Amino acid sequence: MGRRHQWEGAAGLFAFPSLGAASGPREYLALAGALAGGRGLTVLAHPGFAGEAVLPRGRRALVRAQAEAVAEAADAAGQPRPVLLGHSSGGWIAHAVARELIEIGREAAAVVLLDTYARTEGLHGLAVLTERLLDEDGPLGVPDDARFLAMGGHLRVFADWAPEPAAAPTLLVRASASAASAAAGWEYADHVAEVAGDHFSLLGSDAGAAAAAVDGWLRGAAR
Structure with a gap:
């Protein structure tokens, strides 16, 4: 499984990157900064995006490997019931891992989904994503062929x-300007928090608002 990246703090989150070609721990730098001093953030990267010639054999193999990785990371952090987080398609992994943890005798405390949807975001959302991926002057740069292979x-x-059905209490943080927000949702969310921004700015200029929504919900859920 991919390398583990951790930012220190109390009552941490265990995050999975998206499955897009630009996937990687750096997706969460702004969110980690916004959470600093309140909650730690550990990112569990997916195989294949760092140049290694490894692709998942199947969905179950990927999800089981990430469940085992997050269980190990949570034990190391002294947090036996981890809070899982994923942005976009990374939320698919977070949701699936929460269910898989039960299969290995563990349990997630909660799942946080940042602008995650059960279906693709439609042609408009795909066009926006493609434009950003191929903009060499944009914040994502242009991923190399190996990253596109890993994404595929x-x-x-x-x-x-x-x-x-969800295996743990679930929060959906929805971006108000997301291409998908008006047409799609997450069936198994226990609570939906809408914050200003778009699909990408939740982990950029609007990371502070996303962090506040996540932290507020988790504090309420713990009571």
């Missing part, structure tokens, strides 16, 4: 996937 391999194993 991961999306392939989720091609026929649909989320099952």
Whole structure:
């Protein structure tokens, strides 16, 4: 499984990057900064995006490996019931890992989804994502061929996937300007918090608002 990246803090979150070609721990730098001093953030990268010639054999293999990785990381952090987080398609992993943890005798405390949807965001959302990926002057740069191969391999194993009932209390943080916000949602969210911004700014200029929504919900859920 991919390398583990951790930012220190109390009552941490265990995050999974998206499955896009720009996938990686750096997606969460702004969110980690916004959470600093309140909650730690550990990011568990997916295989194949750092140049290694490894792709998931199947969805179950990927999810089981990430469940085992997050269980190990949570134990190391002294947090036996981890809070899982994922942005965009990374939320698919967070949701699936919460269910898989039960299979290995563990349990997630909660799942946080940042602008995650059960279906693709439609042609407009795909066009926006493609434009950003291919803009060499943009914040994401242009991923190399290996990253596009990794993206294809991961999306392939989720091609026929649909989320099952949640295994832990679930928050959906929805971006008010997201291309998908008006047409889609997450069936198994216990609470939906809408914050200003778009699909990408939740982990950029609007990371502070996203962090406040996450922290507020988790504090309320713990009572």
